[in-house]
Amino acid sequence: MGPVQVLVVGFDRPAFSGEVLAEFTRLQKAGIVRLVDLLLVSRAEDGTLQTMAAPPGVAADLGGLAAELLGRLESEAGGETAAAYADPADVPAWSLADAVPAGSTAAVALIEHMWAGPLNAAIQRAGGSPREETWLAPDDLEALEALIAQREGRTASG
Amino acid sequence: MLLVPRQLRRAGMTGNVPYYGGRFTPAQAYAASHRSARSHGPVPSVGGTASGAGRAAVPTPGRSVPPAAFPSSTTDTLLALQHLLDAGVVTPEEYRGLRARVTP
Numbered sequence: 507m508g509p510v511q512v513l514v515v516g517f518d519r520p521a522f523s524g525e526v527l528a529e530f531t532r533l534q535k536a537g538i539v540r541l542v543d544l545l546l547v548s549r550a551e552d553g554t555l556q557t558m559a560a561p562p563g564v565a566a567d568l569g570g571l572a573a574e575l576l577g578r579l580e581s582e583a584g585g586e587t588a589a590a591y592a593d594p595a596d597v598p599a600w601s602l603a604d605a606v607p608a609g610s611t612a613a614v615a616l617i618e619h620m621w622a623g624p625l626n627a628a629i630q631r632a633g634g635s636p637r638e639e640t641w642l643a644p645d646d647l648e649a650l651e652a653l654i655a656q657r658e659g660r661t662a663s664g
Numbered sequence: 665m666l667l668v669p670r671q672l673r674r675a676g677m678t679g680n681v682p683y684y685g686g687r688f689t690p691a692q693a694y695a696a697s698h699r700s701a702r703s704h705g706p707v708p709s710v711g712g713t714a715s716g717a718g719r720a721a722v723p724t725p726g727r728s729v730p731p732a733a734f735p736s737s738t739t740d741t742l743l744a745l746q747h748l749l750d751a752g753v754v755t756p757e758e759y760r761g762l763r764a765r766v767t768p
Contacts, residue, residue: 509677547667555667577669602669619677626678639676 508623510542512576513615514605520546520613522561534620542616545569545576549606558611572616576602741766 530541546558546569557579560568573579606612642650742763749759 511677512672555669557665557667573665573667576672577667580666580668598674599671600674601671602667622677629678636676636678639678 508618508620509626511617511619513617514602514612515615516606516610516612518610520558520611524561524563527564530617538619538621540618540620542618543569543571544616545572545614546611547602547606547614548611549608551609553603553608555602555606572614575616576614738766 527541527544530539533539534541544560544564546560547555548558549555555577557569557573560566602612602614745754745759745762745766748754749756754762
């Protein structure tokens, strides 16, 4: 299995048109990413998280895998609102409680990056080890695009 | 159905967490030294749950941070440095060096 990313996206008013799932289907057919599971959650003002029913038109068990992985399902509120199974003092840790603000709704996607498996293997075979991994901020992305355009302009004129 | 979130390890695409010698990552160090950032704008974080207790929200470091999120005075900076020293994040030697940069 390739690396799996957890993507949490908040919604003010969830509107599931099927467009996102259609895009995942396209990406999976192209061998780029695979949507392993998709969980919808809502968080009450008191901080408790509730799973939401899968939107119409998708498998009813959608989200079950993600729910089991990311937390513990309980039929009734037991007073406890979070559990720590990893010590954040030892390792960088996160939980859905950090990602979903009270009073909001979110979609939590488990996304397998199918393209990354062979790349990771190649990096490991080359003896590489990661030092940093992040995404460029929008302004840095703009700067990169400007640099690329500048170089392409130079190449075209030269 | 109620979902009690659990804490999971963070990992990168390669599956390895960069090693920072047991110290804070740069993002965690930033959050610890900018604790007042919580009161500036919405922070999609803890919300009073047990899992988030005591854990600072991590704003994105860099140019996107509004100036208001930075310590307003040298006193704030020194307090933050003292906190990092007390918490064992920086050594006394590093503390002295950093302090000297704040109060030359």
